[in-house]
Amino acid sequence: MSQAMADAMSPPFPAERGLDVYNKKLGMWIFLASEVMFFGALIGSYVILRFGAPGEWARPGVVLNIKITAFNTFLLICSSVSMVKAYASIADGDPKKMKFWLLMTILGGACFVGIQVFEYIHLVERGFLPSGVREGSELAELVTAGTLPGATMGLYGSTFFTMTGFHGFHVTCGVLSMLYLYLTKALPGKFTTTDYAGIEVVGLYWHFVDLVWIILFTIVYLV
Amino acid sequence: MSTVAAAAHTAHAHHDDRSFIRKYIFSTDHKIIGIQFLFLSLFFLLVGGILAMQIRWQLGFPGKPMPGGTLLPETMAPGGVILPEYYIQLVTMHGTFMVFFAIMLLLVGVYANFLIPLKIGAHDMAFPRINMASFWSAVASGIVMLASMYVPDGAARAGWTMYVPLSAREDLSGAALGQQLWSVSIILFGLSSVLGSLNYITTVINNRAPGMTWFRMPLSIWALFITAILGLLAVPVLAGAAIMLLFEQVLGTHFFDPASGGQALLWQHLFWFFGHPEVYILILPAMGMVSDMIANGSRKPIFGYHSMVFAICGIAFLGWIVWGHHMFVSGMNPTLGSSFMVSTLLIAVPSAIKVFNWMGTMWRGNLRFHVPMLNAIGFVAMFTIGGLSGIFMAATPVDMFIHDTYFIVAHIHYVLFGGSLFAIFGAIAYWFPKMFGRMMSERWGKVHFWLTMVFYNCTFFPMHIIGMAGHMRRLYDPTIYDFLKPVQPMNEFISWSAFALFASQAIFFVNFWWSMFKGEKAPLNPWEDNGLEWTLPSPAPHGNWETPPTVYRGPYEFSAPGVSEDYLPQTKKLPTDREPALTPAGGH
Amino acid sequence: MATTTHKHPPYVLIWVYLAVLTAAELGLAFELPISRNMKLLLLMILAIWKALLVALYFMHLKFERWNLRILAIVPIPLALILIAAGMSEHIW
16 A cells, blocks of 8 residues: 555554554454454354264255355355455545445345345245254155254254354445445545545455355355 | 544643543543443442352351341342352352453453553554443443343353353253343453454554554553453354354254254363463453562562563463363363363463562562552462462362362462452552542551451462362352361351451442542652653543653663662653654554 | 555456356365265365455455464464364264
8 A cells, every 4th residue: 555545544643663554454354353263163163063963964955055055155256356346446546436346345245145034034934943943844854754864953053044144144244334334435435545444444344254155155055 | 534633633632622421421532431441340349249248158157047138039038048049140140240340341441441552652542432332332241241130030050151051951040031141241241352352452553652662561561462362362252152052042053952963062162262361361461560560669670571571472372272171070082181281281381480570570679568569469479379279270180179179269269369359459559540640548558458368368268178178169058068067167267258358348449439539639650650651640631642752661660770760761761862763654 | 554555466367266166166066976075175175265365365465464464364273273172072
């Protein structure tokens, strides 16, 4: 980043050299470190429980809809690209393009959440709950038929909904933050080529959320 | 932030036209937030103490009606006699309130907030509004936790460590809403803690005044910085675990339910992975502040400043790989257990280095036994005892015998009360002038210290003995066991000492509140200390400095040659001092 | 404060990489007739590769100071220690 931008995003009162990163950005990286631990606890519990499970785990694709989720994954990756393009646009001095890409990111994120909500509703209808399989449901019949292993469905439901639910919650918070920034700062033209900390910082958060999903998609849906 | 905003911000250092609400209630000033945390945490210290008094009544006089017990509802203490169901809630909530809402908030919420910007030469924290959010979410968390004691079925009751399945299953514990509120409160507390940590870390990294290099920072700041990193990385794991526990009760998940393939030990691993760094969070800031107070009281530089820093880092680093020593008897993987034994024994080394360095600091110093110094020395002595009992527990075969006995309870209280709380008493007296512009009474501070020291040791030392005799932890009625009958008189003695200990704290509370309004007005630098905060008026003004001070040396230049006073402030420029290297604009 | 103004990395190219890797994961998970363990290993490698691309290029870690990279990396070994300990409960 340029010295001019560094000066604008940091009031020039003298201080010791820190990490050469302005406060808001450093703060976001530190926050993301704590989020790694949070998701680490949830994902770690899933790995521990699945590794120590008393029986077979359900095969991929039987309970969860891979096609829709693969599309959702692609959508989130696209929104990550649009986010970084928004950042690149304003860094290069093009607020109009930045607004466009930011809006695309918000829409992409909102669609991701929407599709996930749709997925949840569909799963619950089929009988998949955080507590496992609902009695008398379509999935219960699959358990009886032996297509799904009854012994681990409780763990499957518990871990699936907790991990993806909290990820979805984080995506939602990201969408809302970006919307807030869009309405209060991007639209009125408050971001300039020398002052776009908000875009960079929310961008970091958004990429992190994408990164977590990349891991989740693999180990929850594909394994 | 633009340059215009920055100029307006520095102007605030001498012109403050905020409303009462913005100044004192919804304040973003780190000093006010620190004081708010002080009031909040002292309240919870009182709550925890009252719970402890009831526990000691039951243990000292099992089955006898408690004075004032008839005020409690029939579901808790019919006729004033504490029920087992209520007793286990007392034990659980005493631990919860003391660990989270008293000690964590006193050490980190108060002193990280109050001291960090002052001692590194910053105007305020990096994110003042997030700081305010951190305080108010702690308040919300505390309210939820208090509320959990008043719901019909009562509070959570699986011990502050909340082991499953007792905590996860209402049919086993009898606690439903109370347990769920505990989880919710902890999640809110976790949020508060993480928001605080990210402020402290960012501020220390980026907002140090010119010349305040890493190795010129006071040890209190080093300790608070490292503690913030521990909290940042450990507390989210607790939050995750608390969420899973909440879901276990509310959504019927099976994380910890063996019948459905879950693992009860998973809770213990998650909890203690947080729990062990947590106990270092509970002691490191105390150690840091004690270093400051002892150097000041000895009029000597701290012995081995660099090794003190490395010891703090070493304790923090090793603290991540010792958590299994809380689980030696849980049935965990024995090989894992052995590795935890080794790492736990190792962690005694940096702690011992610190103890020896404090002694080295005091050795042949021009000792001033002011109240903070007394409490700091008390810390070193009591923490040493607590640390020594820790060595016993680190050895797995010994722990097999003493786990979940009063030997453990003695250890906990020696490090937390004998350690952290004495340090807190000292720190409160030490920085009181900078907070409130007045001095606490030195005489009553000494009376309080000695009474506390005597009654505290009478209360907690015998616990080592009854623990060795096999007295279990969280036990409701020791008299049902024949093998405990010989130690029951000791239980009674402990209870009487505990009552006297609690009563002695009234001296501290009265001293604290009275001095705030009627105490002797404080000069700029009552303790003749070198830190940056002592160059500001007492109390320190909003915005601290107009322009950040320049720092020329470390914080422990006491009895320096070539200077007439026996202290040499960090900001005082001598003819031989150079200006710090010019840095590009930073501190944003 | 870092004053290097670097040219932006080729974001669209990274996007193509990510799309290709995702397709590879899907193919691997459902089409290839290889053993479960091999599948798991390869999927993890692909997922980590994608995650690294996002972290290094989109989050600009490749162009930041080394100590910021350390800050970002530190939590990972901690989480792995926790997971390893928990998993070891099952194998004794």
